[in-house]
Amino acid sequence: MSVALMWVVSPTSEVSIARGKNSSFNSNFNKAQMNRRNLSCMNACLGYSRLPPIISSMNMIAATYTPAGEIALSSEQKVYDVVLKQAALVKRQLKSREYVEVKPDIIHPGTLSVLNEAYDRCGEVCAEYAKTFYLGTLLMTPERRRAIWAIYVWCRRTDELVDGPNAPHITPTALDRWQARLEDSFRGRPFDMLDAALSDTVCTFPVDIQPFRDMIEGMRMDLWKSRYENFDELYLYCYYVAGTVGLMSVPIMGIAPESQATTESVYNAALALGLANQLTNILRDVGEDARRGRIYLPQDELAQAGLSDDDIFAGKVTDKWRIFMKKQIQRARKFFDDAEEGVSQLSSASRWPVWASLLLYRQILDEIEENDYNNFTRRAYVNKPKKILALPIAYAKSLVKA
Numbered sequence: 001m002s003v004a005l006m007w008v009v010s011p012t013s014e015v016s017i018a019r020g021k022n023s024s025f026n027s028n029f030n031k032a033q034m035n036r037r038n039l040s041c042m043n044a045c046l047g048y049s050r051l052p053p054i055i056s057s058m059n060m061i062a063a064t065y066t067p068a069g070e071i072a073l074s075s076e077q078k079v080y081d082v083v084l085k086q087a088a089l090v091k092r093q094l095k096s097r098e099y100v101e102v103k104p105d106i107i108h109p110g111t112l113s114v115l116n117e118a119y120d121r122c123g124e125v126c127a128e129y130a131k132t133f134y135l136g137t138l139l140m141t142p143e144r145r146r147a148i149w150a151i152y153v154w155c156r157r158t159d160e161l162v163d164g165p166n167a168p169h170i171t172p173t174a175l176d177r178w179q180a181r182l183e184d185s186f187r188g189r190p191f192d193m194l195d196a197a198l199s200d201t202v203c204t205f206p207v208d209i210q211p212f213r214d215m216i217e218g219m220r221m222d223l224w225k226s227r228y229e230n231f232d233e234l235y236l237y238c239y240y241v242a243g244t245v246g247l248m249s250v251p252i253m254g255i256a257p258e259s260q261a262t263t264e265s266v267y268n269a270a271l272a273l274g275l276a277n278q279l280t281n282i283l284r285d286v287g288e289d290a291r292r293g294r295i296y297l298p299q300d301e302l303a304q305a306g307l308s309d310d311d312i313f314a315g316k317v318t319d320k321w322r323i324f325m326k327k328q329i330q331r332a333r334k335f336f337d338d339a340e341e342g343v344s345q346l347s348s349a350s351r352w353p354v355w356a357s358l359l360l361y362r363q364i365l366d367e368i369e370e371n372d373y374n375n376f377t378r379r380a381y382v383n384k385p386k387k388i389l390a391l392p393i394a395y396a397k398s399l400v401k402a
C-alpha cells in the first residue's frame with residue numbers, strides 16, 4: 001500500500017491526516033479541511049436528519065433458551081436480524097421513494113462544491129488503496145460510485161485504527177469517540193471532510209447505521225480478543241469486520257429492477273461475500289497473525305484435528321494441518337458459493353466490481369492449496385496475469401441478468 005492513513009484520535013484533537021509517498025492527497029486534504037461548525041451549519045441547510053427507527057424482526061428467528069430461561073441466539077441468528085433490518089429499511093424507502101433526489105431546494109452557497117471535493121478526496125483514497133476496485137467503480141453511475149468511495153474510506157479509516165501505524169495507541173475510549181463521530185455523521189453533523197461525504201451518502205441512500213456500529217464493535221473485539229473458541233465466535237467477528245461491508249454496500253449498489261429475488265436473500269448473499277472474504281483473509285494470514293500472538297481459527301476444530309496453539313506458533317505443515325486447512329477452505333468456498341447467487345441480482349453496473357472482487361479473493365484459496373497449505377511462511381497471492389484474466393471473466397459474468 002502506497003499510502004498510510006494516520007489517525008490522531010485524542011480528546012483534544014480528532015483529526016485525520018493522510019500521509020504517503022505520493023502525498024498530493026495530503027496537502028489537498030489539509031487545504032480542504034473544514035471546521036465542525038461550518039459543516040453542522042451546512043448540513044442543517046441540507047436538511048439532513050437521522051434515519052427513521054427500524055422495526056425489530058427478532059421474534060421471527062427460531063430461538064433456543066439458556067438454562068436460566070434467556071433466549072440464546074447463535075451469532076448467525078443475531079446477524080440475520082441485522083440483515084432483516086437493513087432489507088426492511090431498503091424496502092420501506094424504495095416504496096416511499098423518499099431517498100431519491102430529496103435534496104432541498106435551497107442549498108447553502110459553496111456547499112455543493114465542498115461536497116464534490118469531499119467525494120473526490122474519497123475517490124483518491126480509494127484509487128490509492130484498491131486500484132482494481134476503484135477502476136470497477138468507474139462503471140457505476142456517478143452517484144453510486146462516489147457513495148461507495150465514501151463508505152470505502154470510512155471502512156478503511158476504521159480498520160486503520162486497529163491495523164494502522166497508530167494501532168498501539170488505540171484504546172476502547174478512542175473507538176468510542178470514533179463511534180460518536182459516526183453517530184454525528186448519521187445525524188448530519190460530520191466532523192471532517194471525509195465524514196461529510198459519508199453524511200451525504202447515508203442521507204441519499206437507505207443505509208442503516210447498525211453495520212457501521214458493528215464494524216467498530218469488531219475493532220473493539222480485536223483489542224482484547226485473540227482466540228476464538230468455536231466457529232460461532234469467529235462468525236461474529238467476521239461479520240463485524242467484513243460481513244458489515246456487504247450490508248453497507250448493497251443499498252448503494254442497488255438491486256436490479258428486474259430481479260425476482262427477495263431483498264433479504266440479496267443481503268444474505270452480500271453478508272456471505274463479506275464472510276467469505278474475511279475467512280479467506282484469515283486463512284491467508286495465519287503465520288502473520290500468529291507472529292502477532294493472534295489465532296483467528298476455531299479452537300475446538302483445531303483440537304479435534306489434534307492441533308494446538310503451539311503447532312500454529314511452530315508453523316510446521318503436517319498432515320494434520322493439511323486436513324484441518326482443507327476443511328477451513330471448504331467452508332470459505334461455501335460462503336463464496338452462497339454469495340454468487342446474489343451478485344447477478346445487483347443492478348447491472350454494480351456487478352462487475354463485485355464479480356471481480358469475488359473471483360480474485362476466491363483464487364487466494366486456490367493459491368493456499370498450491371502452496372501445499374503453507375500459510376505460515378508463504379503468503380498466498382494471485383499473480384498479475386491471473387488477476388488480469390479474472391477481469392474479463394468478471395465482466396462476462398456481470399452481463400448475466402438476474
Ligand SMILES: CC(C)=CCC/C(C)=C/CC/C(C)=C/CC/C(C)=C/[C@@H]1[C@@H](COP(=O)(O)OP(=O)(O)O)[C@]1(C)CC/C=C(\C)CC/C=C(\C)CCC=C(C)C
Pocket residue numbers: 133148151152155156159241242243245246247249250266267269270271273274277278281339340342343346353354357
Ligand atoms: C465491490 C466491492 C468489493 C465493494 C466493497 C467496497 C467497500 C466499502 C470496501 C471496504 C473494504 C474495507 C476497507 C473494509 C475494512 C475491514 C477490512 C480490512 C476487511 C477486509 C477486506 C480486505 O482487506 P484488505 O484490503 O486489507 O485486504 P488485503 O489484505 O489487501 O487483501 C476484507 C477481507 C473484507 C472486505 C469485504 C468486502 C469487500 C465485502 C464485499 C461484499 C459486497 C460488496 C456485497 C456484494 C453484494 C452481493 C449481493 C454479493
